[in-house]
Each structure stands twice: as C-alpha cells, then as structure tokens.
Amino acid sequence: MRVVAASLEQVDLEGARRGLVLSLTDDEGRVGLGEATPLPGFSPDAVDDDRRALAELPGALGPIDLPGAPASPGTTTGAAPRATAFAILRALAPVSSRLRGLPAARFALETALLDLLGQRVGMPVSACLGGHRRHDEVRVNGLLTTSVALPEMLERARALAARGVRAIKVKLRSRGEEGFARDLEALRALRREHEAVELRLDANAAWSLEEAPRRLGLLAPLGPRFVEQPVAPELLHHLGACDVPWAADESLAVEGMPERLLEAEGCAAFILKPAMLGLLRAHELGRRAQARGIDAVVTHLFDGPIALAAACELALGLPRPPLACGLDAHAGLEAWPAVRIPQLREGGLVASSGQPGLGVRPWMA
Structure with missing residues (x-):
C-alpha cells in the first residue's frame, strides 16, 4: 500500500491557535486522517513549521507493507496486529529526521497512516497499536x-x-x-x-x-x-x-x-x-x-x-x-x-x- 495523494486544511481556532487536518489517500482510494494542533506556549513546535512539514513529507513516505492481508473485512487473519505499528515506522523512516522537534506533525502523520492501515486490515487503530483489545x-x-x-x-x-x-x-x-x-x-x-x-x-x-x-x-x-x-x-x-x-x-x-x-x-x-x-x-x-x-x-x-x-x-x-x-x-x-x-x-x-x-x-x- 502506498500514499498517492495528500491534502492539508487549516482550521482557525481561538486567539492565535490553528489546527491542521491532514488527509492521506492510498492507492485503493481509502482516506486516512490526522491532525496537528500545537498549543502555543506549551508545544515545542509551531503550526507554521508543522504545515511546511506536512505539505512536503507525505510524498517521501515509504510503502506500508504488511506480511499479509485480512481474509475478509473486519478480520485480522494474515496480518499480525503488532506488525501494523512496525509497518508505520518503516513508512516514516525516510522522513523521520525531518520530523525531529515536530511532535504534532509526527502525530498527524502517524494517525493518518494508522487510520489508512486500520481500514485496510479491518481493525480499529487501538488494535493496530497494541493487538486485540484487552479492555472495552x-x-x-x-x-x-x-x-x-x-x-x-x-x-x-x-x-x-x-x-x-x-x-x-x-x-x-x-x-x-x-x-x-x-x-x-x-x-x-x-x-x-x-x-x-x-x-x-x-x-x-x-x-x-x-x-x-x-x-x-x-x-x-x-x-x-x-x-x-x-x-x-x-x-x-x-x-x-x-x-x-x-x-x-x-x-x-x-x-x-x-x-x-x-x-x-x-x-x-x-x-x-x-x-x-x-x-x-x-x-x-x-x-x-x-x-x-x-x-x-x-x-x-x-x-x-x-x-x-x-x-x-x-x-x-x-x-x-x-x-x-x-x-x-x-x-x-x-x-x-x-x-x-x-x-x-x-x-x-x-x-x-x-x-x-x-x-x-x-x-x-
């Protein structure tokens, strides 16, 4: 699975705060969402730096490879749940150095990629992160x-x-x-x-x-x-x-x-x-x-x-x-x-x- 398109929308909030919504589209038409909303005076990154990163980096992402695919929607057969997190890390590897000091941008990219991958394998993001949920x-x-x-x-x-x-x-x-x-x-x-x-x-x-x-x-x-x-x-x-x-x-x-x-x-x-x-x-x-x-x-x-x-x-x-x-x-x-x-x-x-x-x-x- 590869990201083939990306878009970014700004949401103006109270005062000087702004939020960024990242949309990633994969090669089968699924859309994954992420968000970067750094808090001025608290977050180490500024929204303008996050915007530049999120506008430039999605095109440099690596492929999102899994050892297998689910047998049918809503099942996890063929893809170990923990493997999804490692797949995200591999996809981010080409851009990781450029995300240093930009945790909100990294959060947005990781969320959007996990959203895409969860849709692909039929699992919620929680299961992609940690395997089958142990608490409801x-x-x-x-x-x-x-x-x-x-x-x-x-x-x-x-x-x-x-x-x-x-x-x-x-x-x-x-x-x-x-x-x-x-x-x-x-x-x-x-x-x-x-x-x-x-x-x-x-x-x-x-x-x-x-x-x-x-x-x-x-x-x-x-x-x-x-x-x-x-x-x-x-x-x-x-x-x-x-x-x-x-x-x-x-x-x-x-x-x-x-x-x-x-x-x-x-x-x-x-x-x-x-x-x-x-x-x-x-x-x-x-x-x-x-x-x-x-x-x-x-x-x-x-x-x-x-x-x-x-x-x-x-x-x-x-x-x-x-x-x-x-x-x-x-x-x-x-x-x-x-x-x-x-x-x-x-x-x-x-x-x-x-x-x-x-x-x-x-x-x-």
Whole structure:
C-alpha cells in the first residue's frame, strides 16, 4: 500500500491557535486522517513549521507493507496486529529526521497512516497499536483549576459527579507560599464535599526540588492518587519517594528522561500526551511503564476531534486499562467543524468505535 495523494486544511481556532487536518489517500482510494494542533506556549513546535512539514513529507513516505492481508473485512487473519505499528515506522523512516522537534506533525502523520492501515486490515487503530483489545472501555477524569473562585470550583465538581465522573484532576495555579495555602484550603473543601472521588493534582512543574517533598507531605491527608509534574521536567528523577506519589508529564518529552523515570522511586504514573510525544512513542512509553507497574494516563492537548479520537484509541490500545484519562470533550471543540467522535460515550466513558481505522468521517468530503 502506498500514499498517492495528500491534502492539508487549516482550521482557525481561538486567539492565535490553528489546527491542521491532514488527509492521506492510498492507492485503493481509502482516506486516512490526522491532525496537528500545537498549543502555543506549551508545544515545542509551531503550526507554521508543522504545515511546511506536512505539505512536503507525505510524498517521501515509504510503502506500508504488511506480511499479509485480512481474509475478509473486519478480520485480522494474515496480518499480525503488532506488525501494523512496525509497518508505520518503516513508512516514516525516510522522513523521520525531518520530523525531529515536530511532535504534532509526527502525530498527524502517524494517525493518518494508522487510520489508512486500520481500514485496510479491518481493525480499529487501538488494535493496530497494541493487538486485540484487552479492555472495552476507559473512564475519563474531570478537570478543575484553583484559578477560579472556590464556589465555582465546587459547583463544577458537582456537575462532574452528576455525569458519573469518578476521578477529578485539579490544576494548582497559585504561586508562592500564600498561594499554596489557598490551594490547600480549596482542596480540603473539595475533599469534604467529595469524599469518594479519586483526586489527582497537577503542579505544572512550579515547585522547587527542595520545597516539593514538604508540600507533598501537606497534601498527603487529602489522599491524592498522585501529583503530576511537581518539579521541572529535567529534575523529576531526582525527587524520589515522597508522602504522595508523583507522575511524569512534561518530563517524558525530555530526551533520556523516560528511561530514568522507569527506574525512579516514587513515580506512580506516566501522563501520555500523543500530541507532545507522537502516537507510536506514547504507546511505547505506556507499554513500558505498565510492564514496570507504573500506571498510564492518556490525555489530549485541548486539540481537535481527530487528535482526540486518536488519543482515545491510544488509551484503548494499551496492554492494560489505563487510569481514568484526560479525554473528556472540551469547550475548544466548538471552534472546529462539527464532527462526531465515535469513541466518546455518555457517562464519562471512552469505548471502541467498532469501526476500522479511526472511525472519524471527514467533514471536507
């Protein structure tokens, strides 16, 4: 199978943010979709660089070769599921060096190729990534922030609970000792009202290596599952075991850091953002983390429907069920053309689309 045509569409979002939708057509007329929507100020790549790469590179892709083909649509006979991921890596090999530093562009290309290949072999992307699914659904977590007034934060928590969301992540936005004290009081109020909810916290790398253990000790009575990225990405492996476990987020994008964190005491989870890591790299890190007894959480980057669908497939394609994932629909989707994300279900669930490939239909058709 070869890619014979490619097109790129830009979607203007709020502020300066823009999304890119990549369409790849193979030699039998199938169309695979990918998306690059880097987040300004957070992603290492800029949308203009991604656009140039996605306009130039599809023509240089290698063939997508499998050891066999399915006997009939919807079956996997003749092609080992894991072979599909290796087929994508081989197809990307001629352009891999030009994708360095452009994870959103790599994510788009990998997604579109896996969408094509899944359609060809009659498997969803999750099965192409990890073989036959071992879990049928994944729960999503809710998201709150301490930057809003406490009554509003508590009201949002009630709305999440009413939807059936059982895990809540709180971004700790305040800075300095006074700010941390305010956040701590807000979290205590949240815990009093929601005793059974799984609480996760995100410090966004704002704490120093010296103050992090003390602050984690103060948070321990609240029983958080973990605190994401308490210190700077390049320092996280030095933190060690603390009163509250911690999770790696931005650190996973630092060269050589995932390998250190797989061995680090105190690391409870890898937060996998395929828009920051690439789809295949995120799956590899999730697989390796789970093999070491480290939990995995998949999350979007407030990107669009194609990237969100791909992130859902990643969560469904891990060897073991991940923890509740950051895959809930978000307000930013309203800036995109209306398109159904078949993996998102009512009640805070992600489930298989039941369709080959990504299962998202292009609005451009």
